[in-house]
Every structure is written in C-alpha cells, then in structure tokens.
Amino acid sequence: MSPEPKNPEDAATPEETGATDLSPEAEIEQLRAELAAEADRRLRTLAETENLKKRLLKEKEEFQKYATESLVSELLPVLDHLDLALAHGRGNEACKDFVVGVDMTRKAFVDILARHGVAEFGAEGEAFNPETHEALGMAARPDLPDDAVAQVVQKGYSLRGRLLRPAKVMVNKAQNAG
Numbered sequence: 001m002s003p004e005p006k007n008p009e010d011a012a013t014p015e016e017t018g019a020t021d022l023s024p025e026a027e028i029e030q031l032r033a034e035l036a037a038e039a040d041r042r043l044r045t046l047a048e049t050e051n052l053k054k055r056l057l058k059e060k061e062e063f064q065k066y067a068t069e070s071l072v073s074e075l076l077p078v079l080d081h082l083d084l085a086l087a088h089g090r091g092n093e094a095c096k097d098f099v100v101g102v103d104m105t106r107k108a109f110v111d112i113l114a115r116h117g118v119a120e121f122g123a124e125g126e127a128f129n130p131e132t133h134e135a136l137g138m139a140a141r142p143d144l145p146d147d148a149v150a151q152v153v154q155k156g157y158s159l160r161g162r163l164l165r166p167a168k169v170m171v172n173k174a175q176n177a178g
Contacts, residue, residue, distance in 0.1 A: 065117075069159055072118055076157055076165055079120075082106040083155070117160040122152045122167025132156055132166055139170040148172045 022030065082102055089099040110120065121132060128135065128147045139150035149169045156167030 065160055066162060068116060069162070069164065072113065072116070072157070072159055073164055075113070079106065079109065080154060082109070118164070119158050120155045121158065122149065122154075122156045122169060124149055124152060128169065128171045132158075132163060133171075134166040134168045135171045136168050137170050138173045140174065141172050142174065144172040146172060146174055 082105065085102045086099060086106065089095040089102065092099075125144055126149050128149055133149065133156065136153055141150045144150055148171070149167075150172035151170040152167060153170065154165075154168040157164040
C-alpha cells in the first residue's frame with residue numbers, strides 16, 4: 001500500500017516539492033545557485049561568530065581593566081584624609097614623628113594604587129583642563145599665567161586613563177590694574 005494523502009487538498013503540488021520539469025542544465029544551475037547561497041550563508045555565519053568572539057574578548061578585557069574602579073573610588077577619601085593629616089601636622093614639632101609615619105603610609109598606599117593603574121593629578125601651575133579639573137573658584141597669583149591651577153583643593157585620580165575623580169582646583173586670574 002502506498003502512503004497517499006487522506007485528503008486530496010493536502011497533496012503537495014510539483015511546484016511545492018521542487019519537482020518541476022527542468023532541463024538537466026537548468027537543474028545544475030539551480031543547484032549551483034543553491035550551493036553558492038549556502039556557502040555565502042556559511043561564510044556570513046562564520047564572520048558573525050568571529051566578530052562575536054572579538055567583541056566578547058574586548059568586553060572581557062575592558063571588564064578586567066576597570067573591575068577595580070568602584071573599590072578604588074571608595075578608597076580615594078582615605079587618601080584625602082591622609083593628605084589632610086599631613087597638611088595639619090606639618091610645622092608642628094610635637095607631631096613630627098606622626099607626620100613621618102602618615103607620609104610613609106600615604107606613599108605606600110599611592111605606590112600600591114599606581115601598580116594597579118591609578119594615577120593622581122592636579123598640580124599648582126599646570127594649565128586648567130575642564131575635562132580633568134573642577135573649578136571651585138578664582139584666585140589671583142601674579143607668579144602664574146591666567147587659567148593655570150592656582151591651588152589644588154583636592155587631587156584628581158584616573159584609572160588606566162579613565163577619570164575617576166576630577167581635581168578640585170582654584171583657577172588663576174590675574175588682577176587687572178584698573
């Protein structure tokens with residue numbers, strides 16, 4: 001018994017099954033076109049896979065590169081406190097040994113952060129850069145050019161070139177001689 005469709009409407013037409021009356025040359029051309037289309041699809045899929053691998057590798061590298069960003073950001077206030085302790089202790093003979101210890105601690109802390117890609121910036125006299133400095137106000141220092149950092153209120157930090165915190169500074173504006 002041959003498996004015939006129970007419903008004559010369910011029977012596939014020759015066009016649907018691909019069983020058209022083609023000459024052998026036309027059939028070869030059709031098969032070549034299908035083969036070329038399949039090869040093209042395979043190459044595109046392979047290229048997409050390679051692009052995905054590259055993108056995932058780049059994302060992984062970016063993640064590893066900046067994974068410590070939130071931790072370092074939370075440690076920056078500790079450096080600020082050490083800087084304040086040094087600023088208030090210097091010049092006080094009674095605190096001399098304490099200042100030496102705090103200074104050594106700060107240097108060790110900064111060295112560790114530097115090994116992990118953290119750099120501090122913001123020095124008096126450097127040109128004001130709105131991308132890395134936050135201007136808190138103006139100051140007048142005749143020894144500095146206009147738009148130079150006159151005073152660093154809080155140092156800035158970057159992690160492998162990415163800004164963690166801008167330096168908070170006072171910007172120099174020369175006094176106009178009326």
